[in-house]
Structures are given as structure tokens and as C-alpha cells.
Amino acid sequence: MKRLLNLTLGVMTAIGGFVDIGNLVTSGITGARFGMSLAWALLLGTAGMTLYGEMAGRVTAVSRRPIFHVVRERLGVRTAMVNLVASLLLNVLTLAAEIGGVGLALALASSINYILWVPIIGFLVWFFIWKVPFAVIERVFGLLGLALMVFVVALFHLHTHWHALASGIVNPVVPSGEGHPTWWFYAISLIGAALVPYQVFFFSSGGIEEKWSVEHLGEMRANALIGFPLGGLLSLAIMAAAVPVLQPRSIGVNHLGEVGLPVIAALGKVGLIIMLLGFFAATFAAAVESAMSSGYITAQYLGWSWGKQVRPSQAPRFHVVCLITVLLGTAFMLTTVDPVKVTLVSVVLGAAAIPLTFFPILVVANDRRLMGKHANGRIVNALGFAFFVVIVAVSVATLPLLFITKAGQ
Amino acid sequence: MATAQLMADEVLRGRTTLAYADTVVTDAENDVSAVQTAFDTRQPPDATSITLRDEFDNVLQDAVTAAQDLRIAVRRDDAHAIRDGLDEAAKAVAQLQRYSR
Numbered sequence: 001m002k003r004l005l006n007l008t009l010g011v012m013t014a015i016g017g018f019v020d021i022g023n024l025v026t027s028g029i030t031g032a033r034f035g036m037s038l039a040w041a042l043l044l045g046t047a048g049m050t051l052y053g054e055m056a057g058r059v060t061a062v063s064r065r066p067i068f069h070v071v072r073e074r075l076g077v078r079t080a081m082v083n084l085v086a087s088l089l090l091n092v093l094t095l096a097a098e099i100g101g102v103g104l105a106l107a108l109a110s111s112i113n114y115i116l117w118v119p120i121i122g123f124l125v126w127f128f129i130w131k132v133p134f135a136v137i138e139r140v141f142g143l144l145g146l147a148l149m150v151f152v153v154a155l156f157h158l159h160t161h162w163h164a165l166a167s168g169i170v171n172p173v174v175p176s177g178e179g180h181p182t183w184w185f186y187a188i189s190l191i192g193a194a195l196v197p198y199q200v201f202f203f204s205s206g207g208i209e210e211k212w213s214v215e216h217l218g219e220m221r222a223n224a225l226i227g228f229p230l231g232g233l234l235s236l237a238i239m240a241a242a243v244p245v246l247q248p249r250s251i252g253v254n255h256l257g258e259v260g261l262p263v264i265a266a267l268g269k270v271g272l273i274i275m276l277l278g279f280f281a282a283t284f285a286a287a288v289e290s291a292m293s294s295g296y297i298t299a300q301y302l303g304w305s306w307g308k309q310v311r312p313s314q315a316p317r318f319h320v321v322c323l324i325t326v327l328l329g330t331a332f333m334l335t336t337v338d339p340v341k342v343t344l345v346s347v348v349l350g351a352a353a354i355p356l357t358f359f360p361i362l363v364v365a366n367d368r369r370l371m372g373k374h375a376n377g378r379i380v381n382a383l384g385f386a387f388f389v390v391i392v393a394v395s396v397a398t399l400p401l402l403f404i405t406k407a408g409q
Numbered sequence: 410m411a412t413a414q415l416m417a418d419e420v421l422r423g424r425t426t427l428a429y430a431d432t433v434v435t436d437a438e439n440d441v442s443a444v445q446t447a448f449d450t451r452q453p454p455d456a457t458s459i460t461l462r463d464e465f466d467n468v469l470q471d472a473v474t475a476a477q478d479l480r481i482a483v484r485r486d487d488a489h490a491i492r493d494g495l496d497e498a499a500k501a502v503a504q505l506q507r508y509s510r
Contacts, residue, residue: 111428249411254440257433258412265415268424276429 018231020286021101022193022347025340027235028259030186031242036168041187045194046232048387052358054224055365056200060207061217062374067204068300071360083356084301087197088294093346095290095329100339101283104256109276122330125287129322134209134308144281150274151237154266158244165240185401185408188394192351198293205296209307295322352398354391410502413437413479417491420483434483438476445469472501
């Protein structure tokens with residue numbers, strides 16, 4: 001019974017925890033601007049995250065070591081160092097975007113400018129990392145993130161043309177008046193939003209915090225194979241809800257408030273309050289996770305004591321790295337840089353850097369000395385390799401498209 | 410402008426909180442204002458372009474004013490002023506569309 005409860009909680013947590021400011025913004029922007037023509041990118045990114053998330057979880061459960069520890073051991077200190085530096089920079093950018101997202105959610109709830117919330121949010125993120133147990137952070141915010149299911153409900157309350165939505169998914173075409181480079185830029189942003197590196201490290205390190213072993217493979221697989229795809233469907237619902245409300249009025253999404261307009265149109269104040277709760281939970285959880293991810297990977301790379309299963313006094317350097325990350329992310333947001341633009345840049349740069357994270361996972365998951373009978377099978381390998389080719393292509397195209405389209409303008 | 414119009418409509422229907430509406434309409438006003446500021450920084454190449462720029466600048470100014478009026482009406486939760494603001498915004502949008510063709 002306890003295992004069933006853990007499984008259910010784990011799956012629900014994965015659904016709620018998958019969606020962050022990157023998914024909210026990119027799904028809203030693309031739904032309003034391109035209809036469902038970019039749904040394929042979201043589905044592709046979610047499939048990749050599920051595939052590689054399962055591999056990372058399997059490596060963790062079998063080796064009983066976090067993925068970054070194994071990466072350093074198998075690929076060498078120098079290669080892992082490149083990964084570490086890129087991931088730390090991305091984590092700071094992602095954390096800044098998430099803090100900005102929490103600030104925007106609170107601004108929508110209070111009409112107090114988001115920038116005034118930023119220092120308070122930074123403090124709360126640090127406080128949760130310092131004081132609140134891992135399971136509480138993971139489950140409470142994961143479950144509260146499920147409030148975003150309100151977008152699915154809204155979709156059924158709106159005058160949704162289901163056939164047109166399905167047609168947009170199956171026959172993706174660049175809408176008239178839009179350039180191909182811009183369309184591809186947003187495709188990459190959707191893939192990047194689904195494949196945020198910190199989520200892989202957090203998923204793996206969380207497995208160690210929860211003491212995963214081979215016996216937990218079923219639970220881990222359920223989390224990855226059910227939780228991530230359902231989280232992807234949530235992002236799809238955000239995109240689809242924008243189509244009947246925002247696209248006909250030519251409303252572009254430049255702010256988080258515009259992402260929520262379909263829910264208000266469909267469900268009024270009750271939907272709005274539930275949605276704001278979901279916005280807050282999803283972005284705050286992601287802020288905590290991205291800051292902790294910096295602590296995890298640095299400590300795992302350098303062989304320090306880490307995690308929340310030990311007291312802060314037993315893992316002081318882990319907590320110092322988390323604190324520095326929080327301070328940098330908060331300071332960056334206090335420069336008054338637009339949180340939505342930071343989000344877009346962070347997901348796109350994340351897409352560029354993701355091969356650095358996924359390649360070692362693919363290699364290690366194939367290592368029969370380490371994984372034994374739990375190493376990748378042929379089908380998983382074929383899918384993993386095919387997806388890796390896709391993300392390398394994405395990685396190569398990212399920066400040129402970022403500059404050519406001036407970040408999707 | 411369309412964002413501000415939709416939000417103001419929802420305020421009239423009592424389907425949103427004032428805090429949410431205020432934030433969204435203020436953001437929309439800032440966006441319209443930013444468009445006008447960016448447009449005004451462009452250097453017209455000849456006399457005809459200067460005339461066109463002045464004409465369109467007036468249209469943009471009307472849009473900014475309409476967005477400001479809507480924001481004030483929404484903050485006051487004044488239904489009558491919101492309806493007036495929506496009429497004003499509709500005229501500004503129609504003018505903008507005329508120039509965009």
C-alpha cells in the first residue's frame with residue numbers, strides 16, 4: 001500500500017514538476033502565434049525527456065550513484081568539467097527565469113510589481129533548500145503544480161474546434177505571414193523547454209535522496225514513463241487553449257498574464273485562482289530544483305558530501321553552492337531584465353547545451369560492466385541514438401536561429 | 410491593444426480579479442507605448458516619409474491614450490469608463506489596421 005502511494009505520488013509529482021516557466025511561456029507564445037503547428041516539437045521534446053529521464057533514473061537505481069558522479073567517472077574529469085560549467089551557467093539563467101516567473105505570478109495575484117517580489121522569492125528559495133525536507137518540496141509543489149490541469153478543463157469549456165486542432169498537429173505548416181526561421185526558432189524553444197538539463201540531474205539526485213535501488217526500477221519507470229508524458233500533455237493543453245482565444249484576436253504572448261487569458265475566458269475567477277496557484281507552484285518548485293541542481297552537480301563532481309538526507313552542517317559546501325546560485329539568480333533578475341525574454345533565451349541555450357548532458361547518459365546506460373542486464377536494449381538504444389542525432393542538429397541550429405530571428409521577433 | 414480589450418471585457422463580465430486585470434492592462438499599455446517610442450526613433454528618409462510618419466505617429470498616440478484610459482478605468486473598476494475606453498480602443502485598433510494594410 002505504501003509503495004502504491006509512493007508510486008501514485010511520484011507520478012503525480014512528475015506531472016506537476018515537469019511544467020515550469022519555460023513550458024508556460026513557450027507553449028503560450030507558440031499556441032497564440034502558430035496554432036498547433038509546433039505541437040510536434042513539444043511532443044518530440046517530451047518523448048526525448050522521457051527516454052533520457054528513464055535512462056538517467058535507471059543508471060542511478062542500478063549503480064546507486066547520481067548521474068553526474070557516474071559521468072565524471074566514465075568520461076573523465078575534463079569532459080565532465082565542460083558539462084559542469086555549462087550546466088551551472090544554465091542553472092543560474094534558468095533559476096533567474098523561474099524567480100522572475102514566481103514574481104510575475106505574484107504580481108498577477110497582487111498587482112504589486114514583480115521586481116519587488118524578487119528578493120523575497122530569492123530568500124524563500126534559499127529557506128526551502130536549507131530547512132524543508134526533500135520529500136516535502138518534491139511532493140507538495142509537484143501536487144500543487146497539478147493545478148495547471150485547469151488548462152485542460154478550460155479547453156473543454158472553450159469553443160474549441162477539435163478537428164482544426166488535430167489537423168494542426170498532424171499537418172504542421174508555417175502560418176502565412178510568419179518566416180520559416182522564426183517558426184524553427186520556436187520549435188527549438190519548445191524542445192529546449194522540455195529538455196532542461198537541471199531536471200535530469202534533479203531526477204537522478206532525487207533518486208539517491210529517496211534511496212532508489214534495483215527494486216525501485218518499476219517505481220522510477222512509472223515516474224518517467226507516465227509522469228513526463230502527462231506533464232507534456234499539460235504543456236500541450238496550454239498551447240491548445242491559446243488557439244481559440246488568443247490566435248483569432250492576434251494577441252501575442254509577451255507576458256505571463258496573457259498565457260492565462262484562455263482560462264479566464266473559460267472559467268472566470270475560480271479558474272484564475274486555481275491557475276495562479278499552479279503558476280506559483282510550478283515556477284517556485286522549478287526555482288528550488290534548479291538551485292539544488294547546481295549544488296548537486298558541483299558536489300558530485302568534486303566528491304563533496306551533498307543532499308538533504310544529511311544535515312546542512314554535514315554538507316556545508318553543497319549548501320554554499322546552492323546559496324551562491326540563488327544569490328546570482330536573484331541579482332540577475334533585479335537588473336529588471338524581462339523575465340519572459342530570459343526564459344526564452346534560457347530554454348534555447350538549454351537546447352544548445354543538452355547534448356553535453358545526454359551523450360554521457362547514453363554512453364553510461366550502455367555500459368554493461370556497470371549496468372549488467374539493466375543496460376539499454378536495442379530498441380531503447382535505437383531511439384536514444386536517433387533522438388541524440390536530433391538534439392545535435394538542434395544544438396547546431398540554435399545560435400544561428402537565435403541571432404537571425406533576434407530571439408524570435 | 411487586443412489584450413487590453415479582452416481583459417477589459419472580462420472585467421465587465423465580472424470574470425477576473427482586479428489585480429490580474431490591472432497587471433495585464435498595464436503591461437499592454439507599456440507595450441503600445443514601447444512601440445510608439447521605437448517608431449519615433451526611426452529616421453524618415455524623405456519628405457513623403459516624414460508626412461507618413463507624422464500621420465502614423467498620431468494614430469499610435471491615439472492607441473497609447475486609449476490604453477491609458479482603459480488602464481485607469483480598470484483600476485477604478487468603473488464599468489461606464491471601461492465601456493467608453495473599449496469604444497476608444499476599438500477606434501484606435503481600426504485606425505492601426507487601416508495603416509497596416
